[in-house]
Amino acid sequence: AQSVTQPDIHITVSEGASLELRCNYSYGATPYLFWYVQSPGQGLQLLLKYFSGDTLVQGIKGFEAEFKRSQSSFNLRKPSVHWSDAAEYFCAVGLFSGGYNKLIFGAGTRLAVHP
Amino acid sequence: DGGITQSPKYLFRKEGQNVTLSCEQNLNHDAMYWYRQDPGQGLRLIYYSQIVNDFQKGDIAEGYSVSREKKESFPLTVTSAQKNPTAFYLCASSGSDGQGASGYTFGSGTRLTVV
Numbered sequence: 001a002q003s004v005t006q007p008d009i010h011i012t013v014s015e016g017a018s019l020e021l022r023c024n025y026s027y028g029a030t031p032y033l034f035w036y037v038q039s040p041g042q043g044l045q046l047l048l049k050y051f052s053g054d055t056l057v058q059g060i061k062g063f064e065a066e067f068k069r070s071q072s073s074f075n076l077r078k079p080s081v082h083w084s085d086a087a088e089y090f091c092a093v094g095l096f097s098g099g100y101n102k103l104i105f106g107a108g109t110r111l112a113v114h115p
Numbered sequence: 116d117g118g119i120t121q122s123p124k125y126l127f128r129k130e131g132q133n134v135t136l137s138c139e140q141n142l143n144h145d146a147m148y149w150y151r152q153d154p155g156q157g158l159r160l161i162y163y164s165q166i167v168n169d170f171q172k173g174d175i176a177e178g179y180s181v182s183r184e185k186k187e188s189f190p191l192t193v194t195s196a197q198k199n200p201t202a203f204y205l206c207a208s209s210g211s212d213g214q215g216a217s218g219y220t221f222g223s224g225t226r227l228t229v230v
Contacts, residue, residue: 032214032218034218036221041226042224046218092218094217100163101218103209105158
């Protein structure tokens, strides 16, 4: 069965430090992979997505993610975190199942940023 | 600009009452979804609809009902049978690309509180 694992429930970093959020997926075919961000009390916003080609994808707000097929991972990175990056981050794998597009979400990682 | 509109942003319900959460999209998307979000529990699928006049139960449909009379609209009713309705509710929509690559567009959510 398809699944997405985000091993870290909470992460705290200092402002200006680098960030890596981990995501592992289980899916038999070539995955479509997504990262979403959710600020408190808001909906989810798409940060970036991977379909094929270059395994390093760039997203909004200075985020990037690297697809590693051998490790079944799609980790999200940012070189220098800003206080406004404090939010919850969701990794997801997209598939077409039962006649409709379906996203399988991880449980999320909550990021806190210390000044 | 195209998007998804959820209303109201905040909703208060007395015990024993039914309440309806609105979700409207102008993205011409075929599929629409309702999720419930509780602290520390990620996103849980309540109902989804692929086309007008058709919808399916998700993982936690008990105590909820939906309708899909128009492509643009997918209202969610929280009935008195839902014993713990206090939560954050998210609506999403997706195109149907036959691959799973479209991802979802989310609304900004409705916070429902039982008083």
